Structures are given as C-alpha cells and as structure tokens.
Amino acid sequence: MKKPILHIALLLLTSFSALAQMQPFALQDVKLTGGPFKNAQDVDMRYILALNPDKLLAPYLIDAGLPLKAPRYGNWESSGLDGHIGGHYLSALALLYASTGDAELKKRLDYMIDQLAQCQAKNGNGYVGGIPQGKVFWERIHKGDIDGSSFGLNNTWVPLYNIHKLFAGLRDAYEYAGNQQAKQVLIGLGDWFIELIKPLSDDQIQQVLRTEHGGINETFADLYILTKDRKYLETAQRISHRALLNPLLAKEDKLTGLHANTQIPKVIGFEKIATLTGKSDWSEAAQYFWRNVSQTRSVAFGGNSVREHFNPTTDFSQVLRSNQGPETCNSFNMLRLSKALFLDKNDVSYVDFYERTLYNHILSSQHPSTGGFVYFTPIRPNHYRVYSQPETSMWCCVGSGLENHTKYGELIYSHTANDLFVNLFIPSTVNWSGKKVKLTQRTEFPYQNQSELIVETTKPQEFSLHIRYPKWAEKLAILVNGNVQPVNGKPANYVAIRRKWKSGDKVTVQFKTSTQLEYLPDGSNWAAFVNGPIVLAAKTSTADLKGLFADDSRMGHETKGKLYPITNAYALVGDPATYLKGLKPASRLRFNLDTLTLQPFYEVHDARYQMYFQTFSKSAYDEQKARLKQQEAEALALEARTVDKVNCGEQQPEVDHQYKGEKSDSGYDDEQFWRRTRSFIAYQLQNKNRAGKYIDIELVESGKLDTMSFLINDKPAEILSNEGKMIRLKADSQDVLLLKIMARAGTSTPRFHQIRLVTQ
Incomplete structure (x- = not known):
C-alpha cells in the first residue's frame, strides 16, 4: 500500500525585496461582505445617488454655451470652484461601479461623459471645463499673462486644481468602468492643454505651478500609459513643480508652512513619473516626503496639518488648539501615495500607515447614517466635527469624500505572478482569475482578533499565500485546517504559506492586541x-x-x-x-x-x-x-470679541473671505503666515449683527502708514491707531465690509499676518 503524500505548509518570514513585482487586484475582483467598511460603501452610494448629475454638469454647459437642464449647485460650485465636484463625481461613479456592478451608477456615468463630450465638441478645440469665464482665463495664460499666488491664478480660484479633477474623473471612467468615450474626451483635453502651454517658457510654467494644481502631472503620466505617446510623459515632467521637487531631491525639509494638500498630489505624480522614466531620484524624493509626513507630521489617526498647512514638526500646539485640525483631503492623497509606493517598493511599512489612516481618519470622516463628509477633524479636546449635506455642501473634502468610500477593496489583497497577499483584515472575497482561485475572508476585526481565509479552487494547485504580520500584532498564530503552524520572525512583514491548495482549505489567523x-x-x-x-x-x-x-x-x-x-x-x-x-x-x-x-x-x-x-x-x-x-x-477672550477674522497668506481663510489682489505674494516665516502687495489686496469680512466696531490689522513687523492706504466699502478708512505691529481702523456699520489695502507709489507694504473684526 502506498503511503499518502503529505502537503506540508511551509511558513516563512519573507523579505519583500526578494519578491516579484506587486500588483493590485481590480476593484471588480474584490467584494466587501460586511463590517463598517461595507456600511460606509452602502451609505456612500445613497449620498452619491442623492446628487443631481445635471446640476453638476451645469458649469460645463455654461462655459460651452449650451442650454442648462438644471441650475448649478451653490456653495463652492458657484463661487469660483465651479465644476470641481463634477470631476470627483465621475471618479466616484466609476470606482463604485467597479466595486459593486450597480447599473444605475454606470448609467449616470455614461450620461455625464456624453454631456461632457458635447461640451467639448461645442468648444471645438478639445477644451472642456467648468471654470468661470474659462475661455478668457485660459487665453490669458496662453499669452503669458500670469499673476499667481498659492491659490489664486489671475484672481481665479485654483483653476488647474479644478480641471485636474476632470482629468482624473475621465481617466477613472475609462480605467475602472471601461467608458471608451471618456478616453477620447481625456485625450482631447490633454492635447488642448499641451497647446495651451506650448508658448510658455519653463520659468512661466513654474510660475503657473505656484498656484495649487492638484496632481496634474500624474494625469499626464496616465495619458502616456494609455497612449504610449511620449509627448504626454514629457509634459508630465515639464509641469512638475520644481519648488517642491528640488528640496525633496536634496532630502531637505522645506514643508513647514506649506499648504499641505497642495503638495501631496504633486508627489504622487513624481512617483508615477519615476516608475515610467527610471528616475530613481524622483522616487527617492517621494519616499523622503512620505516618511517626513507620515512619521513627523501626522497625528495618531493618520491625518496631518492645521488650518490646511503643515505645522512645525517640533510644535503641535497649534494643531491641539485649532478647530481646524487635519483635513480629510490630505489623507485621501496620502493613501494614494502610500499605495503607489507599496506597489513600487514592496515595503509593508506603507501598508501599516495605510491601515492606520484608513480605519481612523477615512472611515471616521463619513457620518455612518447620513453619509455626510468631514472637512476638518480637530484633535482639540472637547470639540467636534461638521458633516456635509448633499444639497448644501460642495467642498473639496466632499469631492474626495465621494471617492473615499468607493474603493475600500483596492488594497485588501494584492498579488504577484504566482503569490497571493492578504494585506488587511476586512470581511471580503477576492477572485484571483489568473489562478482560478477565490479567497473568502471572514473576520470581525477589530472587534475580534482573528480572521479566517477559505480557499476555493477549480483544481489543487501550488502557490504561496502571504499573510501580513502587522507591526501592532502580538503573539501571531496561524492554523491550516486546524493545525497550528510554527511562526518565526518579527512583525511588519509577511508570513508565507506555500502548499498545494485545494477547495475548502482554511487558514486561521489569530493575534493579540494591547x-x-x-x-x-x-x-x-x-x-x-x-x-x-x-x-x-x-x-x-x-x-x-x-x-x-x-x-x-x-x-x-x-x-x-x-x-x-x-x-x-x-x-x-x-x-x-x-x-x-x-x-x-x-x-x-x-x-x-x-x-x-x-x-x-x-x-x-x-x-x-x-x-x-x-x-x-x-x-x-x-x-x-x-x-x-x-x-x-x-x-478665549480674544475669540469672544472677534466677529470675523482672516489669517493672511493661508489658503482657505483667504478664499473664504473672497481674497482679491495684484502684485502680491505670501509666505511663512518665524511660524507666521503673511501677505504683502505692491499694488492691492482685498478681503470681504462678515459683520454679523453689525457687532464689529473695529478692524485690527496685525503685522509681522512694524509698518509705516506712508507705505499704504485703506478703504472700507470703497471709502477711505479712519485710522484710529498704529502702535507697534498693530493698526486699528474704524469699521463701517454694514453687514459686509470690503477691506482694501493699497500700496503707495509702487512701494511694497509690510507683511500682514492677521485681520480681525472685533467688538471692542
């Protein structure tokens, strides 16, 4: 009688460097089956379906001169950032369709792409966008007429950031939902952009890139992947922002004071370009940035920034005090960067950060029943968060929020040619079509410190199943069909089980946490x-x-x-x-x-x-x-007598107060943001109940009044005092106060730090 051959499970701690290239699974191949992430996905679908595609399309139709089918949304969608949610919405529809197969999502996506194609055809030059007075704006840029700051380009609110959302949405509609028309619109838009910037010198392009522009360099790298036409890859490199890239190449930390979410998408682009060109130094720059932000600038839940800016690594007191804690968009993009680096570098530390941020920031940033999204998550003790509503809220974090909860399946599993990796403990299934293998994960983690993995295969076959050994896990134990296996090694790596698998094989992963x-x-x-x-x-x-x-x-x-x-x-x-x-x-x-x-x-x-x-x-x-x-x-006493305030040089406070200006620049020195001008700057202050009596203007340094003048609602302001670094003006008794500060005789004003409308 022949002895049966025993298939012994071999458990190894595997160094990632020895593995073949890591690949993600398509979202279509991974299905959530329960738990908080599945609930978040379901709630997100209700929020997505509550939005009206015709309202989101309205800015594009307006710009193309086509009749509207519904009025545009209000809030940010009709105050300068018109159309940006529409781009995010394309991505959300495509990603959620890929994750669920829901037919209504595909129907909406196809409809929106068709409408955008009609706008592009009407424009006649490849352009399609929702930016207010877009044709006039882009013509100025084409001619080299450029006056930009961190968020305003020719007094237009982050136009490249805005159009980047459309670029990304068209890419996702093709990549995740297979919409061929989206690919054609995307290529036409890319070709228009290349013609737009063709007359500009490299210095002029870098001047344009001073203004927040999202991951526009990444989308041109994606166009190269789609078409193999090198002009797109060359453009991707040309529109990479050197003011950020060069210090990262030199491993210099110049991030403090920068608007955080302006920088992260650029770095995602640097990393993608590196994978396509072999520019290893660009990839090293991306890794340096990731380590800097994730290890020295992030709080426990994975988020970073205060009032949208990177705070000093040696002082988190501002983060603790502010009601404007880490911004959700930052974590949205840090997860995208972490995923890209993990797939490129085969380093599990990126998954450790990804997991921490996914559970604690991304999942917490959505209301579990209404689906509302969170912009700021304060760590100030005894404070709270605000949630969006579909008809009222059109912020950037609504756009990224729509996407956040559509793609939870993107990194639960990954694979190489012959091996399968379990990266996260989330109830789900994965269909490894290349091997005709299905893996089902049953777990109640984090409420239960265990996960079961059930193998289904058409025929017995040999491969390695790699299970992440998280850095936080204690006393990891693995059982194969009930038999305890020896596990040797340290956390923050993978345990590999190599055997000839057959249907019904069950792997149980157990661990402790403290x-x-x-x-x-x-x-x-x-x-x-x-x-x-x-x-x-x-x-x-x-x-x-x-x-x-x-x-x-x-x-x-x-x-x-x-x-x-x-x-x-x-x-x-x-x-x-x-x-x-x-x-x-x-x-x-x-x-x-x-x-x-x-x-x-x-x-x-x-x-x-x-x-x-x-x-x-x-x-x-x-x-x-x-x-x-x-x-x-x-x-607190100062805040109590404050009716409104502007933090000069900070992006969102200035946008919120309708900043306008010419020949102006801003910066961050000695832990203070500032703005100055050689022409004028203006802000709109809200005088609630007409309670504000004075406008206090705080300077970085003492300033002479003969270098500047002030208007309030187009009338000369009465200057009550000028002591040290503080100028006090008498406020007008109106509901809205337009403060305009002008430089005299071409001189530069001092640096303004903060403007407060106060009661006393």
Whole structure:
C-alpha cells in the first residue's frame, strides 16, 4: 500500500525585496461582505445617488454655451470652484461601479461623459471645463499673462486644481468602468492643454505651478500609459513643480508652512513619473516626503496639518488648539501615495500607515447614517466635527469624500505572478482569475482578533499565500485546517504559506492586541490611546454642536460652536507607569477610564470628543494648569470679541473671505503666515449683527502708514491707531465690509499676518 503524500505548509518570514513585482487586484475582483467598511460603501452610494448629475454638469454647459437642464449647485460650485465636484463625481461613479456592478451608477456615468463630450465638441478645440469665464482665463495664460499666488491664478480660484479633477474623473471612467468615450474626451483635453502651454517658457510654467494644481502631472503620466505617446510623459515632467521637487531631491525639509494638500498630489505624480522614466531620484524624493509626513507630521489617526498647512514638526500646539485640525483631503492623497509606493517598493511599512489612516481618519470622516463628509477633524479636546449635506455642501473634502468610500477593496489583497497577499483584515472575497482561485475572508476585526481565509479552487494547485504580520500584532498564530503552524520572525512583514491548495482549505489567523499610549511627534506630553491600529476616543458632550450638519454658507465646513478651555480637558496625572492602569475593559473595544468610555474613534459621531490627553506628574500638573489657564483665558477672550477674522497668506481663510489682489505674494516665516502687495489686496469680512466696531490689522513687523492706504466699502478708512505691529481702523456699520489695502507709489507694504473684526 502506498503511503499518502503529505502537503506540508511551509511558513516563512519573507523579505519583500526578494519578491516579484506587486500588483493590485481590480476593484471588480474584490467584494466587501460586511463590517463598517461595507456600511460606509452602502451609505456612500445613497449620498452619491442623492446628487443631481445635471446640476453638476451645469458649469460645463455654461462655459460651452449650451442650454442648462438644471441650475448649478451653490456653495463652492458657484463661487469660483465651479465644476470641481463634477470631476470627483465621475471618479466616484466609476470606482463604485467597479466595486459593486450597480447599473444605475454606470448609467449616470455614461450620461455625464456624453454631456461632457458635447461640451467639448461645442468648444471645438478639445477644451472642456467648468471654470468661470474659462475661455478668457485660459487665453490669458496662453499669452503669458500670469499673476499667481498659492491659490489664486489671475484672481481665479485654483483653476488647474479644478480641471485636474476632470482629468482624473475621465481617466477613472475609462480605467475602472471601461467608458471608451471618456478616453477620447481625456485625450482631447490633454492635447488642448499641451497647446495651451506650448508658448510658455519653463520659468512661466513654474510660475503657473505656484498656484495649487492638484496632481496634474500624474494625469499626464496616465495619458502616456494609455497612449504610449511620449509627448504626454514629457509634459508630465515639464509641469512638475520644481519648488517642491528640488528640496525633496536634496532630502531637505522645506514643508513647514506649506499648504499641505497642495503638495501631496504633486508627489504622487513624481512617483508615477519615476516608475515610467527610471528616475530613481524622483522616487527617492517621494519616499523622503512620505516618511517626513507620515512619521513627523501626522497625528495618531493618520491625518496631518492645521488650518490646511503643515505645522512645525517640533510644535503641535497649534494643531491641539485649532478647530481646524487635519483635513480629510490630505489623507485621501496620502493613501494614494502610500499605495503607489507599496506597489513600487514592496515595503509593508506603507501598508501599516495605510491601515492606520484608513480605519481612523477615512472611515471616521463619513457620518455612518447620513453619509455626510468631514472637512476638518480637530484633535482639540472637547470639540467636534461638521458633516456635509448633499444639497448644501460642495467642498473639496466632499469631492474626495465621494471617492473615499468607493474603493475600500483596492488594497485588501494584492498579488504577484504566482503569490497571493492578504494585506488587511476586512470581511471580503477576492477572485484571483489568473489562478482560478477565490479567497473568502471572514473576520470581525477589530472587534475580534482573528480572521479566517477559505480557499476555493477549480483544481489543487501550488502557490504561496502571504499573510501580513502587522507591526501592532502580538503573539501571531496561524492554523491550516486546524493545525497550528510554527511562526518565526518579527512583525511588519509577511508570513508565507506555500502548499498545494485545494477547495475548502482554511487558514486561521489569530493575534493579540494591547492598548498603548502614542505621543505626538513633537515630543510633548500629549498622548492618544491606540489599541492595535485603532485609535480610541471618548465622547465628552453633546452641548452646543452648532452647525453640526453644514448649511450652504461659504464657511459651512467649519465648526461654529464654543471652544471649551483646554485646561478643563481630562488629563492623565501620576507616574507614567500608571497611565494605562486606569483603563478597564468594558466590552468590544470599549474601555472605561474614570468617568469616560473610550471607543474606536470611527464610532464617535454627533458629539464632542477627546482623543488626546496630557500626561503629568502631580507637581507638573499643578504648575502647568495655572500657567495654561491664563493663556487659555486670554485666547478665549480674544475669540469672544472677534466677529470675523482672516489669517493672511493661508489658503482657505483667504478664499473664504473672497481674497482679491495684484502684485502680491505670501509666505511663512518665524511660524507666521503673511501677505504683502505692491499694488492691492482685498478681503470681504462678515459683520454679523453689525457687532464689529473695529478692524485690527496685525503685522509681522512694524509698518509705516506712508507705505499704504485703506478703504472700507470703497471709502477711505479712519485710522484710529498704529502702535507697534498693530493698526486699528474704524469699521463701517454694514453687514459686509470690503477691506482694501493699497500700496503707495509702487512701494511694497509690510507683511500682514492677521485681520480681525472685533467688538471692542
């Protein structure tokens, strides 16, 4: 009698460098089957279907001179960024169609592409866009008439950023949904753009690129992939922003003070261009940027920035104080960069960051029942977030939010020619058509520290199944058909099981997690509780959630409720060894901490919350509390008498206040943003209830009045005082105040830091 041949599972810790090139699965091949991500996808579909395609198309029809079928949306869609949501919507429809196969999504996508094609045909030169007065604007650029700042190009709000959304949406409509017409519109738009910039010198192009332009270089790299025509790859390199690229090539950190989401898409483009050209230094620059942002500029949930800008790596105090914490768009793009680098470099550390950000920022940025999207996620203790609504909110984070929850299947699994990789523990199935293998993952992670993988195959076949060993996992155990296997090695890699697989084979992955304190990167005494990859937070109050669901106002994405004193926040006091001892398990991923209940942050909604806690010895606590109480009282008193304010040189505050200007520049020095001009700058202030009596203008340095003059609502302003770095003007008693600052006789004004409309 012959002895049966035993197929022994071989478990190895595999170095990624020895593996073949990693490939993603198509979204069509991966299906979510349950859990919070499936809920987020379903809720997102309802939000997507609540939007009216004809309203989103309106800016394009207006620009092409075609009759409207519905009026355009309000909010950002009719105040300068007209059409940007339409581009995101194309991507969201294509991605969600690929993920679900829903016929209504495909119907809407095909309809929108057809309408855009008609706009392109009417324009007659390949152009299609929703930018206000687009034809006039682009003609000025074509002629070399360029006056740009970080967000305004010829006094037009980020036009290249805007049109990049259309480029990306057309690409996704073809790539993910197979719409051939989208490919043709995309090529026509790309050819128009190449002709547009042909007369410009390299210096002029770099001047244009000073203004936020999204990932326009990436989309031209994509056009090269689609067509193999080198003119697109050459253009992609030509429109790569050297002011960011050159310091990254030199491994120099010049990021502090820069508008964060302006930079991340550029770097995605650098990385893609590197993969197509062999420019290894460009890829190294992208890796340097990723390490800098993910390791030194990101908070526990993966987000970065304060008031949309990179804060100093040595001081996160602004992030802690502000109601404008990390922006969701930043994490949307950091995940895209992490995915690209993971696929290129075969380094699992990119997945570690991807997972942390996916669970804690992206998942938490959507309301689990209404589907509303979050712009800012403050880490200020006892504050809250604002959620969008389909008819009122057209912010950038609505656009990226529409996409965020359509593509959760993009990196749960990956593969090489002969191996299958399990990267994330999310209930789902994957169809590996190349091997005629289906893998089903059953898990309740993070509420249960286990995942089961069931193999289905048409015939027994040999390949390696690689299971990610997360850096946070403790005591990883793997069972194959119930038999415990030895696992040797360290976290932050893969365990490879090589065997001849047959249908019904089951792999069980088990591990433990523990709760740790994770401090802010600046070395301060603020820490968050993190269990495995899950950031924990506590609901603290439901009081004064003003503007919880956004209206259609220009700044509806910002919280309007009271800022509660940070000195009243919960703190951890005692010896460091005792901080975690007060945490008592209550139920599934819930822990009691004194009177608080900590739970996954992505579960915390419709409430104020605390995520970060100060840690003190008893003596340090008493001393610090007295000092901070005075500082906090002064700051809150200033806010209480403030009716409106503009942070000069910061992108969103200036956009929110209808900034206009000529011959103006802005910057960031000595931890202060600023703007100055050799001609004029103007802002629109909202004087609610006509309560504002004075306009205080704070300078970076003392300024002489003979270098500038001021108008309020087109009338000379009365200057009440000029002391040190502060100028006080008498406010007009109107609902809206247009403040115009003009330079005298061609001289440059001083640098303006902040403008406040105050009651006293």
